[in-house]
Amino acid sequence: MKLTCDGIELAEAIGIVGRAVGAKSMNPILEGIKLTAKDGQLIIAATDLEVYIQRTICANIESEGTTVVPGKIFGDYVAKLKESVVELALLKGDHMTIKHGDNVGDFQCMLAIEYPDIVNIDKKPHFSIKSEALRDFIAKTRVSVGQDDSRPVLKGVLCEIAGKRLTGVSLDGFRLSKINKTINNHADDLKVIIPGRSLEEIRKLVGDDNGEVSIIIDNKFFQVNINKTMFAGRLVDGDYINYAQIIPDSFTTNVVVEKSAFEFAVERAGLLVRSDKVNLVTVDASDKTVAITSNNEIGKISEKVAAKIEGRDIKISFNAKYLYDVLKAINDEFIKISFGTELSPCIIESAKNGDYFFLVLPVRMS
Amino acid sequence: MKLTCDGIELAEAIGIVGRAVGAKSMNPILEGIKLTAKDGQLIIAATDLEVYIQRTICANIESEGTTVVPGKIFGDYVAKLKESVVELALLKGDHMTIKHGDNVGDFQCMLAIEYPDIVNIDKKPHFSIKSEALRDFIAKTRVSVGQDDSRPVLKGVLCEIAGKRLTGVSLDGFRLSKINKTINNHADDLKVIIPGRSLEEIRKLVGDDNGEVSIIIDNKFFQVNINKTMFAGRLVDGDYINYAQIIPDSFTTNVVVEKSAFEFAVERAGLLVRSDKVNLVTVDASDKTVAITSNNEIGKISEKVAAKIEGRDIKISFNAKYLYDVLKAINDEFIKISFGTELSPCIIESAKNGDYFFLVLPVRMS
Numbered sequence: 126m127k128l129t130c131d132g133i134e135l136a137e138a139i140g141i142v143g144r145a146v147g148a149k150s151m152n153p154i155l156e157g158i159k160l161t162a163k164d165g166q167l168i169i170a171a172t173d174l175e176v177y178i179q180r181t182i183c184a185n186i187e188s189e190g191t192t193v194v195p196g197k198i199f200g201d202y203v204a205k206l207k208e209s210v211v212e213l214a215l216l217k218g219d220h221m222t223i224k225h226g227d228n229v230g231d232f233q234c235m236l237a238i239e240y241p242d243i244v245n246i247d248k249k250p251h252f253s254i255k256s257e258a259l260r261d262f263i264a265k266t267r268v269s270v271g272q273d274d275s276r277p278v279l280k281g282v283l284c285e286i287a288g289k290r291l292t293g294v295s296l297d298g299f300r301l302s303k304i305n306k307t308i309n310n311h312a313d314d315l316k317v318i319i320p321g322r323s324l325e326e327i328r329k330l331v332g333d334d335n336g337e338v339s340i341i342i343d344n345k346f347f348q349v350n351i352n353k354t355m356f357a358g359r360l361v362d363g364d365y366i367n368y369a370q371i372i373p374d375s376f377t378t379n380v381v382v383e384k385s386a387f388e389f390a391v392e393r394a395g396l397l398v399r400s401d402k403v404n405l406v407t408v409d410a411s412d413k414t415v416a417i418t419s420n421n422e423i424g425k426i427s428e429k430v431a432a433k434i435e436g437r438d439i440k441i442s443f444n445a446k447y448l449y450d451v452l453k454a455i456n457d458e459f460i461k462i463s464f465g466t467e468l469s470p471c472i473i474e475s476a477k478n479g480d481y482f483f484l485v486l487p488v489r490m491s
Numbered sequence: 492m493k494l495t496c497d498g499i500e501l502a503e504a505i506g507i508v509g510r511a512v513g514a515k516s517m518n519p520i521l522e523g524i525k526l527t528a529k530d531g532q533l534i535i536a537a538t539d540l541e542v543y544i545q546r547t548i549c550a551n552i553e554s555e556g557t558t559v560v561p562g563k564i565f566g567d568y569v570a571k572l573k574e575s576v577v578e579l580a581l582l583k584g585d586h587m588t589i590k591h592g593d594n595v596g597d598f599q600c601m602l603a604i605e606y607p608d609i610v611n612i613d614k615k616p617h618f619s620i621k622s623e624a625l626r627d628f629i630a631k632t633r634v635s636v637g638q639d640d641s642r643p644v645l646k647g648v649l650c651e652i653a654g655k656r657l658t659g660v661s662l663d664g665f666r667l668s669k670i671n672k673t674i675n676n677h678a679d680d681l682k683v684i685i686p687g688r689s690l691e692e693i694r695k696l697v698g699d700d701n702g703e704v705s706i707i708i709d710n711k712f713f714q715v716n717i718n719k720t721m722f723a724g725r726l727v728d729g730d731y732i733n734y735a736q737i738i739p740d741s742f743t744t745n746v747v748v749e750k751s752a753f754e755f756a757v758e759r760a761g762l763l764v765r766s767d768k769v770n771l772v773t774v775d776a777s778d779k780t781v782a783i784t785s786n787n788e789i790g791k792i793s794e795k796v797a798a799k800i801e802g803r804d805i806k807i808s809f810n811a812k813y814l815y816d817v818l819k820a821i822n823d824e825f826i827k828i829s830f831g832t833e834l835s836p837c838i839i840e841s842a843k844n845g846d847y848f849f850l851v852l853p854v855r856m857s
Contacts, residue, residue: 198789201762205755220790227780228759232790389571393594396567414593423564424586424598 126190126215128162130182132206132225138169138180139200141354144326145171145178146196157193158200159240160213160221162186167213170243171196176323177243177357178330191237194221202230243357246348251312251341254291256334256351258306261456262293263328265304265481268454270321271297281318281361283368286311294368295321296484299447301368301470302454304481309337317342318361330354372484373470376463378436380410381476384460387415388452390428394419395445397426404445405488410464411438419445441467442488451483492556492581494528496548498572498591504535504546505566507720510692511537511544512562523559524566525606526579526587528552533579536609537562542689543609543723544696557603560587568596609723612714617707618677620657622700622717627822628659629694631670631847634820636687637663647684647727649734652677660734661687662850665813667734667836668820670847675703683708684727696720738850739836742829744802746776747842750826753781754818756794760785761811763792770811771854776830777804785811807833808854817849 139158147155150173161168167184170177192215199221203211208225215221215234223230254262271279283294291306330351331338341348348357394406394417401421409416410432417428441464451473452460459476468489474482505524513521516539527534533550536543558581565587569577574591581587581600589596620628637645649660657672696717697704707714714723760772760783767787775782781798784791807830817839818826825842834855840848 195789198763202759202792205759205762207755227795228756229793230759230790231786231792233788389573390594393568393571393596396571397564397596422599423561424596426568426597427595429593 126160126162126192127187127213128167128184129187129210129212130167130184132203132208132211134182135167135169135211136203136206138182138353139203141330142169142171142178142180143196143200144329145173145176146200147173154193154235154239155241156196157235157240158196159191159193159237161191161237162189162213163191172241172243174241175320175359176326178326179243179355179357180353182353190215192219192221193235193237193240194232195234199232202232246341246343246346246357251310251339252286252291252308253310253337253339254306254308256331256336256338259338260328260331261481262291262304262306263324263331264454265483266293266295266302267321267324267328268450268483269295269297269300269302270324271295273297278318278361278363278365280322281320281365282324283316283365284319285316287314294365296366296368296371299444299486300451301371301484302451302481303483306480310339315342316365317347318363318365319347320358320361323347323356323358326358327351327356330356371470373465373472376436376465376472378410378434378439378464380415380435380462380464381433381459382415382430382462384452384455384457386430387417387460388449390415390417390430391445391449391452394426394428395449397421397424398445403488405442406445406448407440407442408448409438409440410434411440436464439464439467441471442490443485444488447485451485454483492526492528492558493553493579494533494550495553495576495578496533496550498569498574498577500548501533501535501577502569502572504548504719505569507696508535508537508544508546509562509566510695511539511542512566513539520559520601520605521607522562523601523606524562525557525559525603527557527603528555528579529557538607538609540607541686541725542692544692545609545721545723546719548719556581558585558587559601559603559606560598561600565598568598612707612709612712612723617705618652618657618674619703619705620672620674622697622702622704624672625704626694626697627847628657628670628672629690629697630820631849632659632661632668633687633690633694634816634849635661635663635666635668636690637661639663644684644727644729644731646688647686647731648690649682649731650685651682653680660731662732662734662737665810665852666817667737667850668817668847669849672846676705681708682731683713684729684731685713686724686727689713689722689724692724693717693722696722737836739831739838742802742831742838744776744800744805744830746781746801746828746830747799747825748781748796748828750818750821750823752796753783753826754815756781756783756796757811757815757818760792760794761815763787763790764811769854771808772811772814773806773808774814775804775806776800777806802830805830805833807837808856809851810854813851817851820849 159170170179211225266282285292397419406419415432457475461476463472525536536545577591632648651658763785772785783794823841827842829838
């Protein structure tokens with residue numbers, strides 16, 4: 126294995142792929158990054174057995190080959206490359222040298238044959254989605270993804286395809302997110318659970334890209350292609366909760382407020398109670414105003430936001446953090462908040478016709 | 492106590508003064524920030540008994556008074572202020588309300604009489620120094636400040652005034668920094684030790700200011716005035732080490748290199764050994780080149796930098812971190828490195844006439 130490639134491109138690729146490298150793995154090979162020189166390309170890949178990231182860059186290949194370099198040090202070393210041309214060469218089968226200018230790095234490698242293979246995906250159900258739509262899909266569902274290891278199903282996002290529509294649902298017992306997006310080139314309807322952690326990685330890979338992302342899903346795995354990067358991961362096994370019954374269908378109060386003003390008020394009121402066991406803030410909607418208040422032994426914070434209120438007055442308490450996380454994930458200028466009783470969840474959605482809603486459970490006051 | 496002031500100015504002042512607030516203090520009053528409304532000004536002050544920061548802002552005072560607000564929550568709350576006019580009022584002697592627009596914060600206060608007084612400094616030895624010079628003074632001396640609690644004198648910087656010259660020296664057993672700066676309006680010669688931690692705070696307060704800083708020093712305390720902020724702190728008690736004998740006076744090799752190229756080479760070679768017990772890199776000066784190499788069981792890194800070499804060839808090992816820290820603190824384009832034996836410290840200074848030098852101890856190779 127011997128090749129030359131662009132140092133900056135190599136550094137970028139290693140930086141992206143390196144996110145799949147396990148920090149301290151039980152299996153040392155998983156601390157490595159696999160390099161494969163083949164067909165005029167250098168394929169850079171890493172996996173922690175849960176997610177798999179692969180990126181391909183152009184290379185001038187003198188001899189083909191494959192090896193596994195130590196991920197952390199190799200990544201940090203190439204991140205410092207300033208030269209545009211670097212030469213990689215595998216010596217004696219277990220040493221990778223990287224030459225640039227007068228400088229040489231030489232790293233002890235591992236055998237590529239011991240590195241886990243990428244999962245083989247049945248290429249059937251295939252669709253594409255605009256990067257912007259996928260970004261919004263993840264931004265809204267990630268808010269409500271569960272963190273509890275004892276309920277692995279809730280640590281994922283339910284992704285349902287019906288016709289040209291992709292629906293995402295996440296819930297953690299306190300909040301629920303639901304969002305619909307339009308997709309292209311769809312094959313079959315399906316219903317799978319994608320781990321929240323994978324969606325976080327995909328969110329980073331999508332970045333501020335403005336193109337399209339293609340997605341392949343089979344029974345156990347899924348694969349996402351974003352520009353020159355391929356991401357693959359396992360689906361969550363199991364059936365998702367029947368969430369439809371949680372969503373209330375009648376409301377007694379509808380409130381429309383400016384999103385940023387309400388978010389800011391919740392954030393400020395929440396400051397006081399952020400170290401309390403429950404970050405309790407009270408929302409009091411009456412007389413064209415929503416008052417958000419918090420209080421404890423340190424003091425009292427009271428914020429007021431102008432609102433359009435329909436229906437009866439309501440005073441209801443929330444965990445400030447849950448409310449704030451939801452508000453932060455919304456881009457609309459105005460939102461509609463629908464309340465039922467003081468004990469039933471409220472619905473937060475765009476004041477216009479939006480493609481999403483959030484449900485937030487109140488805190489029962491003693 | 493009742494007043495109005497500018498919310499943004501208040502937030503800025505609290506942000507700066509808040510750095511002197513103890514995080515979790517044995518004495519709850521030290522978790523507070525003292526506010527004093529007097530003579531058309533709001534004086535904002537905090538201390539952790541080691542450092543004291545005070546800032547004054549203009550205020551419209553309706554009634555004078557003083558109190559101590561809870562530092563963390565009050566600081567975070569005012570940091571979120573967007574309104575230009577806020578009203579502060581002390582109610583029932585132990586509640587501070589802060590009103591802005593329709594919003595109110597109300598915080599439980601403590602008694603100002605329980606808050607420690609600022610130290611009284613004898614105003615005699617008084618001088619001023621350009622902010623830029625002070626910034627460089629701190630940047631170069633901080634590198635070698637000791638961290639060892641068992642040697643408190645070395646946790647400070649020796650500051651010596653003789654005529655119009657301020658000399659700073661720090662050393663930690665592995666490195667030594669020495670720098671000279673010109674001062675103005677000097678009174679008497681003196682020799683004191685200023686704690687490294689205080690200089691760190693002063694560095695932040697100076698920021699990128701381009702004016703002058705005035706400094707007052709007495710037997711036990713010192714005070715620095717930077718724009719609208721006053722900083723005060725204790726001097727370190729004790730005699731500084733007689734460092735003159737450590738500095739070698741004859742050298743066998745002088746090397747001139749481009750600073751950034753050498754720094755970069757040391758940084759890259761150091762990557763490999765950063766988790767080793769000693770971050771060993773070897774510097775080999777011969778034949779118009781300085782080679783910087785590192786190696787261990789993971790691999791080997793070799794960097795080369797063009798150099799002008801006078802005297803005998805030398806191969807000498809250093810802790811990469813010590814070398815790198817020193818190089819990072821230097822702004823000159825070219826540096827001169829002077830070596831004696833493989834066991835004696837090297838001197839790093841500007842290749843031109845600089846006002847500083849660093850001494851770095853080599854690692855004795857087995």
